[in-house]
Every structure is written in structure tokens, then in C-alpha cells.
Amino acid sequence: MFSMVRGLQIYGQQAIQAAKYIGQGFMVTLDHMNRLPITIQYPYEKSVPSERFRGRIHFEFDKCIACEVCVRVCPINLPVVDWEFERNIRKKQLKSYSIDFGVCIFCGNCVEYCPTNCLSMTEEYELSTYDRHELNHDQIALGRLPISVIEDSTIRAISGLTQLPKGILEGHSDSKNVTNFLH
Ligand code: SF4
Ligand code: SF4
Incomplete structure (x- = not known):
């Protein structure tokens, strides 16, 4: 009993x-x-990158003085700066410049230390490709102006997560209990 x-x-x-x-x-x-939902319908909608987003690097060939500072400050000595010394003008003459985005870690050091500001970070993040060797950008590819998400009329620009209504990123009040339950 x-x-x-x-x-x-x-x-x-x-x-x-x-x-x-x-x-x-x-x-x-x-x-x-x-x-509100925080997922977006990519590629018809794209989120607007934050102000200091480190995307594909833009390079201005005419401003480069071939000093190779970008190579020295790069953790993996990535930028390839090909130059010749022109005796007539007693100056280095830049022949070609390239950065391999298949290897670059987008740390921004090269941009930060370039003495002529010929490098800049863009907001481009769509770098996927079937062949990683296509990510080795020469001065022509690097010199292409970035496409701004806001100015692209073919897609809908969505503001970043930080601009979502207050409370949207906060955890659940009872999330601790749920975690305990799961363990
Ligand atoms: S640091 Fe700037 S100016 Fe010097 S080689 Fe690199 S890109 Fe050119
Ligand atoms: S962003 Fe960093 S890793 Fe990429 S090329 Fe510049 S210094 Fe090198």
C-alpha cells in the first residue's frame, strides 16, 4: 500500500x-x-554593412608609390608589388599590383599603414567563386569601384541588426531554465 x-x-x-x-x-x-524576423531573403534582400565593415579592398594604381609598406605590415606578406626602378626619373615605377582574397584575412593592416591612402576597405562581401584562384585580384579588379547595397536598385537594402527595434537581440528571460532543461 x-x-x-x-x-x-x-x-x-x-x-x-x-x-x-x-x-x-x-x-x-x-x-x-x-x-520581427531577423532573417533576410538573400539575394533579393541584402543587409547594409556597418560603417567600418572590412570587405574587398579597393586599390588606386595612380596613387601607389611602390613603397611595399603594405607587404611588410601584412601578417602573411600578401600584396604582390611589381615595380621597376626608372633611372630617368630616379623613381620606382609600379608595374603591377595584386592581392589574393583567397588568402587575405581582411585584417586591414595594409589599408591602415599605406602612406598614400591608395588602399581602402569596401563593403563588398560577395567573393564566392568555384575556383579560388579567381580570387587573386590584379590592379584592374582591385580598381573596380564597389557597388553600394543602398544604391543597388535591383535589391532591397535591409539595415543592420544594430538598427533593429530595442529588445530584439536580447535573450529570453527564462533562457537559463531552458538551458538547464536541455542539460
Ligand atoms: S603601401 Fe600603399 S603606396 Fe606603398 S606599395 Fe602598398 S599600396 Fe602602394
Ligand atoms: S587585409 Fe590584412 S591580410 Fe589582407 S592583404 Fe591587407 S594586411 Fe594582408
């Missing part, structure tokens, strides 16, 4: 616990019903 009562007691406790967990699950669902 005693064991049956004890069994019923344990069963009741487990049922209450299960109901509590189901309730927590519903609370998470309800919490999300108040939020």
Missing part, C-alpha cells in the same frame, strides 16, 4: 515537472511571436 502511494507521488511530481517544461517551451514560442 505504502509503495503504491509513493509511486503515485513520484508520478505526480514527474507530471508537474513535465507540464512546467512544456509551459517554458510555450513561453519561448510566445516570446518569438512578438519579434
Whole structure:
């Protein structure tokens, strides 16, 4: 008799616990019903990169003095600066310049230290390709002006996550309980 009562007691406790967990699950669902979606319909919609976004590097050939500072400050000595010394003008003459974005880590050092500001970070992030060797950009590819997401009329620009309504990035108030439940 005693064991049956004890069994019923344990069963009741487990049922209450299960109901509590189901309730927590519903609370998470309800919490999300108040939020705006933070996914976007890429490539028809694109998020606007932040002000200091480090995307594809833009290079201005005419401003480069072939000093090779960008090579020395690069953690992997990546930029390839090909130049010749012109005796008539007693100056280095830049022949070609390239950066391989298949290897670049977009740290921005080259941009930061270039003495003539001929390098700059753009907001371009769509660099995917089937052949990684195509990511080795010469001065012509590097000199192409970036396409701004805001100015592209073919897509819808979505402002960054930081501009979403307040509270959208905050965690659930009961997330700790849910984590405990999962573990
Ligand atoms: S640091 Fe600037 S100026 Fe010097 S080689 Fe590199 S890109 Fe050219
Ligand atoms: S961004 Fe960094 S890794 Fe890429 S070329 Fe410049 S210094 Fe090198």
C-alpha cells in the first residue's frame, strides 16, 4: 500500500515537472511571436554593412608609390608589388599590383599603414567563386569601384541588426531554465 502511494507521488511530481517544461517551451514560442524576423531573403534582400565593415579592398594604381609598406605590415606578406626602378626619373615605377582574397584575412593592416591612402576597405562581401584562384585580384579588379547595397536598385537594402527595434537581440528571460532543461 505504502509503495503504491509513493509511486503515485513520484508520478505526480514527474507530471508537474513535465507540464512546467512544456509551459517554458510555450513561453519561448510566445516570446518569438512578438519579434520581427531577423532573417533576410538573400539575394533579393541584402543587409547594409556597418560603417567600418572590412570587405574587398579597393586599390588606386595612380596613387601607389611602390613603397611595399603594405607587404611588410601584412601578417602573411600578401600584396604582390611589381615595380621597376626608372633611372630617368630616379623613381620606382609600379608595374603591377595584386592581392589574393583567397588568402587575405581582411585584417586591414595594409589599408591602415599605406602612406598614400591608395588602399581602402569596401563593403563588398560577395567573393564566392568555384575556383579560388579567381580570387587573386590584379590592379584592374582591385580598381573596380564597389557597388553600394543602398544604391543597388535591383535589391532591397535591409539595415543592420544594430538598427533593429530595442529588445530584439536580447535573450529570453527564462533562457537559463531552458538551458538547464536541455542539460
Ligand atoms: S603601401 Fe600603399 S603606396 Fe606603398 S606599395 Fe602598398 S599600396 Fe602602394
Ligand atoms: S587585409 Fe590584412 S591580410 Fe589582407 S592583404 Fe591587407 S594586411 Fe594582408
